[in-house]
Amino acid sequence: MKRSIRTLSQNKTGPPYSDKITHILVGTATCGRAAGSMAVLEAIRREIEGLGDRVRLWEVGCMGLCSQEPLVVIIKPGDFSVCYHHATPAIVPRLVEGYVRGDDPCLELALGTVAGGNGEAVYIPELDIFKYQSRVLLRSCGYISPLEIEHYLASGGYRGLANALEMQPGQVIKEIEKSGLRGLGGAGYPTAAKWSACARAEGNTKYVICNADEGDPGAFMDRVLLESDPHAVLEGMIIASRAVGAKKGYIYIREEYPLAIERIRIALKQARAAGLLGRRILDSEFSFTIEMVRGAGAFVSGEETAMIAAMQGGRSWPEHRPPYPAQAGLYGRPTLVNNVKTLANVSAILQKGWRRFRDTGTAGSPGTALFALAGKLENTGLAEVPMGTSLRTLVYDIGGGIKRGRQFKAVQIGGPSGGCLPESLLDTQIDFDSLREAGAIMGSGGVIVMDEDNCMVDTAKYFVDFSRQESCGKCTFCRIGTYHMHSVLEDVTRGKGSAESIGALVELAADLKEGALCGLGRMSPNPVLTTIRYFRAEYEAHVLEKRCPARVCKELTAYYILPEKCYRGCDHCVLACPAEAVFSDEKGLKVVDQLKCTKCGSCELVCPAEYNAVIRLSPISLVPADRRTRPDTKEI
């Protein structure tokens, strides 16, 4: 059905789920699917056949609780709404029989209730993991179906566009300026300034690009938004195009996100059919179309000038700025490039007003920050917190602290361009400026927590290796600089480094920061610089003592079987060893032959917990001389 400004403004908003029948929601974003949600969805579909119109099944997006997937929610009229975690096809008959047909909410299978309940079960919004969150971007994720435009409209969707069409373009930019919104792609540049530069630029042909090329290898917030609430992103794009005067938009999306591509494709079709895209949008004078472009897998394409080069059919090579894309971008025309999260915020600001947006966050960084929490945490998943929240709240209150009671070591923020921060900086508040001061960046929003079992030198090497492989090769500083930093780090982790290695790294980092052409190159030394700044002792242990304190670096670590703990009758380690390195001594106790060991860790994994006899030692000289090799081989 075609809409107009008036029908949208008068549209009543409320829950998209009618209160006459039972609704079953299954989270089928990528993370849910990986945990098996499609099998659960199918099982439910089969099980409710025959119940006719009394129950409806919906696919929803991500609820943000990755560690609890697959998740199923049952909303029952007049009763409470219950969320079930770790769902499998096996529990489906019980759920349908119990709570869809009957009145037993099956609380033993539930994570808790989402609405209602009377103290019998956990009330999910009050869990620590949600209590500290403030959901602006995730406002509808996991609640509405991304496949239904009606759900988005019912939640107030596209009202922001209707409001924007009733304003002059300059007024729309004013609204964004008053909101204080800053770009969430990484750099935190004021959105309104970017918009007015593009609006002021000369020329009748202008473009808007949504940057959905999320390349940080530990971040998936943009993917979740695209998969869970695609219309929120499209609405933001249409509003932006209205503000800057563009008639054509592109959404540049990673080819590695097939589900997000599919859901955007569906959303675009729905928006066109509803008169929200195309000619004379909502019966106004304004026309705008959006085309989807699939990226081909290059990290550098996330840089705006490199993205434009890729869209023009060439190698994804960045360009010198200025001129900025806002002046001369795609095909040399003024082009506005905004990140997925920035655009989803735009639709929220135009729907609910800039004051509402400014209520959250700090004066310099209003709004929220959206993070993908991963690593050694109890609760992994998505978290959206007000700017100004401390890292400690993110790690301990929302993340639930470190798994298995291990010791916190560092939190890495911002991926390959970000930094590792230690315990002493956990009270740093999350906003663009405080994080930059600490040496990290807000960046893409990947947050990886590390514990005492993670080596900081190895971590730095990992990120530099990533930057090295993804370096586009255009400028020498990045191409050669990341290569050299990686080879120095490789030496350090292999025990071939020296006291000079650390100085060499700092020097290379300074050159890269100054000389590299684009932001990705200039920021690639951040993981190295922050680990040297905060964990220098670990570097020194590697180069001076040939010791890896976390016992991660292979060349500096040996597997050793404690004779006093080994139970001679058990052959687990012998059978698991792919290198045939484990043998029995004359007493039947197991010994690892250091000459044959490939350090794959299989023996440590299979040694039964009641013995726990396999340990790692670093430096390798700690292995007793008489238990290093088979007696018949020469001493090493």
Add this chain to the structure above:
Amino acid sequence: MGYHSRRQPRHLIDILQQIQSREGYLSSQAMLEAAKSLNISSATVWGVATFYNQFRFTPPARKPVRVCMGTACHLAGGQLVLEAMARELKIEVGETSEGREFSLERVACIGCCALAPVVTIENKVYPRMTPPGVEQALVEIKAEPEAEG
């Protein structure tokens, strides 16, 4: 029709993506044809195609094995899983096994960080992998009867 209907150099990546999704990889023949239809040099096509991680230049295996090397997977021991996979399949990263049954690739984050370390085999996700788990998974896969063709 297909990709020949949009003959502009700016569509090159899109055209290569279409060829790969149809044929599974970019053959020299297909790249030469693309160059001709766009009236650009074959060197340009080769330069662009090899720039991006998505494109492959050899026929794909029937059961592609992808080991995730995202940050969370790396910290959870992804490297050991990758090495175990190479050992068990007797191929290195980027190679294809004899008879094109398996290929081995390392991929950047597939977004299942909560399940790290993760491996996908024929698009099925294997969560929380370990070196012994690799062996087990491959035994199961090799035991399954293979579909014809």
